[in-house]
Amino acid sequence: MARVAIVGAGSVGLLVGAALLQRDDHEVLFCARSHFTRIRVPTADPPIDRQVEVQTDPRAVDLPADWVVLATKAHQSAGARGWLDALCGPTSRLVVTQGGIEQAERGRTAAPFGTAVVPAVISCAAERTGPGCVEHNPVEPVKLVVPEGVEAEDLAECFAGTIATVEATGQWATEAWRKLAFDAVTSGLCTITGRRPDVLAHPGVAGCVTALLDELLAVAAASGAALDEAFRRSLLDRIGTIPGGVAPTMLQDRLASRPTEHDAIHGAVVRAADRAGLDVPLHRFLFTLLDASGER
Ligand SMILES: NC(=O)c1ccc[n+]([C@@H]2O[C@H](COP(=O)([O-])OP(=O)(O)OC[C@H]3O[C@@H](n4cnc5c(N)ncnc54)[C@H](OP(=O)(O)O)[C@@H]3O)[C@@H](O)[C@H]2O)c1
Numbered sequence: 001m002a003r004v005a006i007v008g009a010g011s012v013g014l015l016v017g018a019a020l021l022q023r024d025d026h027e028v029l030f031c032a033r034s035h036f037t038r039i040r041v042p043t044a045d046p047p048i049d050r051q052v053e054v055q056t057d058p059r060a061v062d063l064p065a066d067w068v069v070l071a072t073k074a075h076q077s078a079g080a081r082g083w084l085d086a087l088c089g090p091t092s093r094l095v096v097t098q099g100g101i102e103q104a105e106r107g108r109t110a111a112p113f114g115t116a117v118v119p120a121v122i123s124c125a126a127e128r129t130g131p132g133c134v135e136h137n138p139v140e141p142v143k144l145v146v147p148e149g150v151e152a153e154d155l156a157e158c159f160a161g162t163i164a165t166v167e168a169t170g171q172w173a174t175e176a177w178r179k180l181a182f183d184a185v186t187s188g189l190c191t192i193t194g195r196r197p198d199v200l201a202h203p204g205v206a207g208c209v210t211a212l213l214d215e216l217l218a219v220a221a222a223s224g225a226a227l228d229e230a231f232r233r234s235l236l237d238r239i240g241t242i243p244g245g246v247a248p249t250m251l252q253d254r255l256a257s258r259p260t261e262h263d264a265i266h267g268a269v270v271r272a273a274d275r276a277g278l279d280v281p282l283h284r285f286l287f288t289l290l291d292a293s294g295e296r
Contacts, residue, residue: 001025002158005065007083008032009054011126012097013071014039014134015142018048019164026158029063030054031083036132043136044163052132058082064089067158070107074098074264077110084111093151097122097144099183100264101176101223101272118155121145121175141165147172177216177225181235183265185212186242187250188286191260192293196251198244208282209239215280216269222276254294262290 006017009032018041020026030039035056041048055061061083068087072080077098088094093116096103103119111117122144125137136142142164146152152168159166169175186200189208193199200209213232220227253260266287273280 001027002066003027003029003063004067004069004158005029005031005061005063005083005087006069006071007080007087008070008072008076009036009128009132010071010073011128011134012122012124013069014128014132015041015124015126015136016069016071016097016122016164017052018044018134019142019159019162021048021050021052022162023158023160028052029061029065031058031061031087032056034131038132040133041136042133043138045138054132058086061086063087064092066092067155068092068094068111070094070096070098070110072098073259074100074102074106074261075259077106081110084115088112088115090114092116093118093154095120095144095146095155098264099179099261100268101173101180102264102268103176106264116151118146118151119172119176121172121179123179136163143167145169145172145175171226173220173224174226177220177223177227178231180265180268181213181216181220181227181231182238183248184216184269184283185209185235186239187248188262188266188290190248191250191254191262192286192289194251194254196245196247197239197242200239200242201244210236212282212286215273215282219269219273219276219278219280222278223272260290260294262287262294266290 006013009030020028039052065087095118096107097120107117124142125140145167148168156166250260269283
């Protein structure tokens with residue numbers, strides 16, 4: 001039995017929380033900005049629909065939790081600090097399930113000093129469709145990849161018997177860069193052009209995809225990730241099969257005038273390149289345009 005707090009009841013937070021609730025022995029608290037009373041995952045097998053505990057004010061929390069899952073968007077981490085102060089005690093562990101490659105740094109910055117932080121690469125295709133309600137495309141099973149070690153073993157036990165699996169890896173950098181590569185060569189181009197992924201088939205844009213990928217792979221290699229030529233080819237093939245009409249989250253956020261995760265995705269590539277002493281003019285250009293065009 002574990003006490004788990006989910007900070008951010010959006011697509012990922014609801015799905016992760018719903019998975020944990022499949023185990024009747026966990027206490028799960030959702031920490032949200034607005035109240036809801038039930039969680040529903042109609043696409044789960046069997047569908048999940050049950051009453052849940054929700055808090056909207058960190059001052060009302062009297063845990064510490066055993067596990068805290070930070071499931072806000074990356075740029076919302078600082079805003080979640082009040083929750084982490086309230087939820088993280090000396091033995092709490094913070095799992096950061098956000099995009100990008102800097103989950104550990106963001107977690108350490110937002111959580112009380114000394115909190116054990118577990119960065120996670122989460123795979124799922126989740127979309128919140130209403131308060132407490134999330135749809136999940138079962139084609140992409142819910143999987144958290146975390147660095148191997150005792151935290152990974154304990155987290156895997158926490159999710160045992162649920163729709164989510166936990167995989168421990170000794171190659172976390174590779175896993176994180178693998179996911180980042182897809183996001184960093186597709187999302188920004190869609191967002192800056194204001195177009196859905198069909199734009200990636202435009203001959204000039206397709207050339208940008210390849211050039212962005214090649215810049216990124218050099219930085220990934222310098223950062224300790226092992227992404228080979230087979231990965232490069234399979235990623236380009238995969239990009240060629242993305243449904244043309246489904247807007248990536250970054251574009252959806254831009255179209256709705258919400259802040260985007262461009263810093264966690266594109267800024268992260270530029271920062272890693274700077275650390276490695278590599279030049280990434282295309283990523284720097286794209287990041288600069290995304291950053292400037294998102295200012296209001
Ligand atoms: N969706 C996916 O399939 C998927 C897959 C892999 C990785 N990811 C990554 O997972 C992260 C979350 O994505 P998402 O799609 O779940 O985003 P999302 O649906 O926008 O969920 C974020 C949630 O965090 C809440 N939040 C923000 N600040 C908060 C605060 N101070 N206190 C409490 N709650 C707060 C938001 O509340 P409001 O509802 O009030 O805005 C929202 O419900 C991102 O980094 C994304 O890149 C997503």
